Amino acid sequence: MGDLVERAGTPDEVVEGFLAWADGEALSLYPHQEEALLEVAAGSHVIVDTPTGSGKSLIAAAAHSVALAAGGRSFYTAPIKALVSEKFFELTARFGADRVGMLTGDAAVNPTAPLICCTAEILANVALRDGDHAPVEQVVMDEFHYFADPDRGWAW
Structure with a gap:
């Protein structure tokens, strides 16, 4: 994922890079994960309230990626x-x-x-x-x- 942070530039590139990374890790994103990723990349404030095991950590990783890619x-x-x-x-x-x-x-x-x-x-x-x-x-x-x-x- 570190390479994603170095390569990405625009929010769209971050989203594309994160989705490619997830695909390479054989991870299929749930709809709420994709929606959260898009909102975070767009600069929105996001609160995720879902059950244990529903992928909140992946959303958090995406949020960190967006921030780091923006410097x-x-x-x-x-x-x-x-x-x-x-x-x-x-x-x-x-x-x-x-x-x-x-x-x-x-x-x-x-x-x-x-x-x-x-x-x-x-x-x-x-x-x-x-x-x-x-x-x-x-x-x-x-x-x-x-x-x-x-x-x-x-x-x-």
Whole structure:
């Protein structure tokens, strides 16, 4: 997938490249995945609420690809550090070690990478510190159902 990021230019090229990559991996996209990919590439805000195993991670990978191909910075957030760490290794395998970093408060790995795995609190701190100048092109919030959980913490 790292090659896709380097080759792609326009949003249409990103979509075409991602679909070609998925085809090469023998992945058939569900209609909701294709729709989400097109909307993300068009610059829309997208919320995906589908059951476990329905392909949300593939949509997230597409969102990261769109941001990276545009030269932007993409953030993957999760509510717990263990999930952040797990996704860091998964995304490193998919996008390459030079493109992926991790910030958890306890650990900082490749913190200037264009794709950062972090807790929501870390991303909130970036936004609060840098405001409108925060280097954030794309955000993927995993386990979004925690957003309304009052026991989760202030960032969720």
